[in-house]
Amino acid sequence: MLRLLRTNALRLAAVYFALFAVSVLALLGFVYFSFAGFVERQTEAIIRAEIRGLADQYEQGGLGGLIDTIHARVSGQQVRATLYLVTDERLEPLAGNLTGWPRAESLRPGWIKFPVEARDGRTSETDTALASVFVLSGGYRLLVGRDLSDAEAFRARMNQTLVWAGWLTFALGITGAVVMTRNMLRRVDTLNRTSERIIRGELSQRVPLNGSGDEFDQLAANFNAMLDRIEQLLTGMRHVTDNIAHDLRTPLARMRARMEVALLERPTATRYVKTLRDTIHDADHLLATFNALLSIATVEAGARRDPLVAIDLAKIARSMAELYEPVAEEKGLTLTVSSDAAVSVRGNLHLLSQAIANLLDNAIKYTPSGGVTLSVRRDRAAARLEVADSGPGIPPDQREAVFNRFVRLEASRSMPGNGLGLSLVRAVAKLHSGDVWLEDNNPGLKAVLSLPASDERALAREAAMPERPVAKARRLSG
Amino acid sequence: MRILVVEDDAEAAAYVVKGLTESGHSVDLAVDGYDGLERAKRASFDVMIIDRMLPELDGLSIITSLRGAGNNTPVLVLSALSEVSDRVEGLSAGGDDYLVKPFALSELLARLSALTRRGSLASRLNVADLEMDLLSRTVTRAGRPIDLLPREFRLLEYLMRHAGQVLTRTMLLEKVWDSHVDPQTNVIDVHVGRLRQKIDRGFATPLLHTVRGAGYCLRAV
Numbered sequence: 001m002l003r004l005l006r007t008n009a010l011r012l013a014a015v016y017f018a019l020f021a022v023s024v025l026a027l028l029g030f031v032y033f034s035f036a037g038f039v040e041r042q043t044e045a046i047i048r049a050e051i052r053g054l055a056d057q058y059e060q061g062g063l064g065g066l067i068d069t070i071h072a073r074v075s076g077q078q079v080r081a082t083l084y085l086v087t088d089e090r091l092e093p094l095a096g097n098l099t100g101w102p103r104a105e106s107l108r109p110g111w112i113k114f115p116v117e118a119r120d121g122r123t124s125e126t127d128t129a130l131a132s133v134f135v136l137s138g139g140y141r142l143l144v145g146r147d148l149s150d151a152e153a154f155r156a157r158m159n160q161t162l163v164w165a166g167w168l169t170f171a172l173g174i175t176g177a178v179v180m181t182r183n184m185l186r187r188v189d190t191l192n193r194t195s196e197r198i199i200r201g202e203l204s205q206r207v208p209l210n211g212s213g214d215e216f217d218q219l220a221a222n223f224n225a226m227l228d229r230i231e232q233l234l235t236g237m238r239h240v241t242d243n244i245a246h247d248l249r250t251p252l253a254r255m256r257a258r259m260e261v262a263l264l265e266r267p268t269a270t271r272y273v274k275t276l277r278d279t280i281h282d283a284d285h286l287l288a289t290f291n292a293l294l295s296i297a298t299v300e301a302g303a304r305r306d307p308l309v310a311i312d313l314a315k316i317a318r319s320m321a322e323l324y325e326p327v328a329e330e331k332g333l334t335l336t337v338s339s340d341a342a343v344s345v346r347g348n349l350h351l352l353s354q355a356i357a358n359l360l361d362n363a364i365k366y367t368p369s370g371g372v373t374l375s376v377r378r379d380r381a382a383a384r385l386e387v388a389d390s391g392p393g394i395p396p397d398q399r400e401a402v403f404n405r406f407v408r409l410e411a412s413r414s415m416p417g418n419g420l421g422l423s424l425v426r427a428v429a430k431l432h433s434g435d436v437w438l439e440d441n442n443p444g445l446k447a448v449l450s451l452p453a454s455d456e457r458a459l460a461r462e463a464a465m466p467e468r469p470v471a472k473a474r475r476l477s478g
Numbered sequence: 479m480r481i482l483v484v485e486d487d488a489e490a491a492a493y494v495v496k497g498l499t500e501s502g503h504s505v506d507l508a509v510d511g512y513d514g515l516e517r518a519k520r521a522s523f524d525v526m527i528i529d530r531m532l533p534e535l536d537g538l539s540i541i542t543s544l545r546g547a548g549n550n551t552p553v554l555v556l557s558a559l560s561e562v563s564d565r566v567e568g569l570s571a572g573g574d575d576y577l578v579k580p581f582a583l584s585e586l587l588a589r590l591s592a593l594t595r596r597g598s599l600a601s602r603l604n605v606a607d608l609e610m611d612l613l614s615r616t617v618t619r620a621g622r623p624i625d626l627l628p629r630e631f632r633l634l635e636y637l638m639r640h641a642g643q644v645l646t647r648t649m650l651l652e653k654v655w656d657s658h659v660d661p662q663t664n665v666i667d668v669h670v671g672r673l674r675q676k677i678d679r680g681f682a683t684p685l686l687h688t689v690r691g692a693g694y695c696l697r698a699v
């Protein structure tokens with residue numbers, strides 16, 4: 001409870017309580033005023049009707065008729081509810097259940113309020129009565145009133161009820177506010193406690209869901225999903241760092257050793273030139289590796305500024321195949337391309353070219369004999385590009401691992417390459433909201449790049465634009 | 479050649495100036511944007527090398543302002559920004575070529591010489607006894623017709639337009655294939671090898687030479 005006071009949730013509770021109290025009080029007020037007024041109006045209506053009736057009696061039956069009627073009315077009632085009095089012009093009572101004209105009250109027609117003796121015989125007390133005075137022809141006065149004790153008892157009862165209702169409102173409001181706030185606070189607390197534990201380093205912590213699917217559950221689910229993603233990235237990052245350290249240390253150590261040996265040997269110009277040449281060659285390799293790493297990182301971060309435009313994947317595939325065809329031929333392989341006329345995707349021309357180049361490069365590199373097939377098809381909502389080879393393939397349990405940075409299978413260690421080619425393909429696929437995976441080609445390996453296909457008409461529109469799509473889109477977005 | 483280098487990074491500038499001077503060029507160095515623009519306006523250069531990111535006034539603004547003043551000296555833009563849209567920006571600002579850092583000196587030299595000696599507009603190109611007719615799209619060597627695929631024709635055309643100059647693999651990929659991909663393997667070597675088979679095989683003097691550590695050169699001797 002003390003914690004409750006400290007929290008921001010107190011404000012919420014107060015607002016809840018205030019809203020609750022105000023609405024209940026407004027409701028009670030409305031009920032009170034409509035009922036109280038109703039009782040009053042009802043009393044007045046009864047009196048008015050009585051007077052009209054008695055006046056009619058006087059008109060028809062004269063004074064005698066009026067007095068008879070009043071006698072009948074007075075004796076007819078068990079409890080003195082209605083008061084009657086008829087007097088002559090000197091206010092001498094002629095009939096009725098009042099002993100005399102109420103003192104100090106107006107004689108003129110209209111409404112009067114006056115005390116009467118209590119009807120249940122409690123002589124010391126008085127009730128209040130409401131009455132109307134009517135002057136009959138001949139100077140006679142007629143007074144008809146109602147004892148207000150019933151109405152007042154009702155009003156008192158109602159006031160009491162309202163006070164109780166007020167207290168009840170207060171109690172319910174406070175309880176409601178506390179319960180509601182506590183409930184909300186508990187769920188926020190769960191989130192907070194989990195975050196604190198994560199901050200302390202327990203990265204595997206997750207927020208429990210209560211399965212209700214409400215906003216808090218969604219928040220918790222999103223929070224968990226975010227944590228999963230972060231954990232995944234961290235693991236990936238650690239893996240990459242380990243690999244960078246391992247894979248870059250080797251060439252650096254080689255460079256260093258070569259230069260050290262060159263210094264030890266008898267200094268000759270040719271020897272130095274050779275050492276420098278070799279060192280530059282190694283440095284170029286290191287730079288290429290860093291560039292590849294940087295490209296992957298940029299693509300993965302999705303931070304590239306080049307926009308995705310509608311392009312024909314089949315056309316890119318054909319031009320990449322044309323680039324690699326002589327390489328395949330030189331190795332004695334056949335490179336065949338089969339594709340649909342145009343397969344439109346929203347993409348980055350340069351990155352997709354690079355991805356296809358990497359796939360072709362791998363296929364040609366690891367296929368000793370036979371052929372490589374590149375095919376591009378539109379498969380419902382997906383553009384499916386396949387690079388199939390007749391090489392030794394990759395065991396199923398390692399097909400996913402090769403997409404990680406620097407991962408090179410034992411069998412391929414002797415081949416040139418940095419183990420980053422497929423990582424880039426994967427990053428490019430993800431950037432395009434697609435994916436890439438490896439399948440069995442029976443025999444050989446089949447790499448499948450699947451991208452969401454886009455509208456063919458978009459391609460036509462984009463192609464019809466006179467300006468370079470890159471520059472155009474930049475201007476629009478900038 | 480007289481070359482203006484606008485580069486604020488001292489080490490990079492020293493590297494470029496040294497490399498160019500060693501290759502027999504005379505070099506002026508400016509270390510910020512305003513200095514660069516002033517020098518470019520005062521004297522006439524054969525080619526300018528302008529870094530994209532400069533203090534005071536950035537490289538692209540210098541080029542825009544020079545072009546606006548009617549100065550058409552070829553400009554090579556140096557930049558650490560490697561995306562295709564960055565290149566497009568550099569070239570549309572008025573740059574003639576775009577080179578991403580870090581680069582090899584051989585690449586820089588090759589590009590500079592390609593910039594200063596633009597290919598001719600003639601419809602016939604000759605290198606020794608090799609002839610190319612751009613209208614009929616035929617190639618002959620010593621009068622013997624040589625059959626080329628369309629891409630080989632473009633490759634040879636580019637080599638002939640820049641006969642005598644060293645052309646790097648990256649330049650060939652950019653200009654002939656219009657692509658900026660990193661081909662991983664020696665793709666360009668294989669293409670050049672094929673072309674060499676067609677134009678040099680059976681002739682006493684080879685025309686298409688490999689320049690070690692740099693690229694290729696088509697020349698008579």
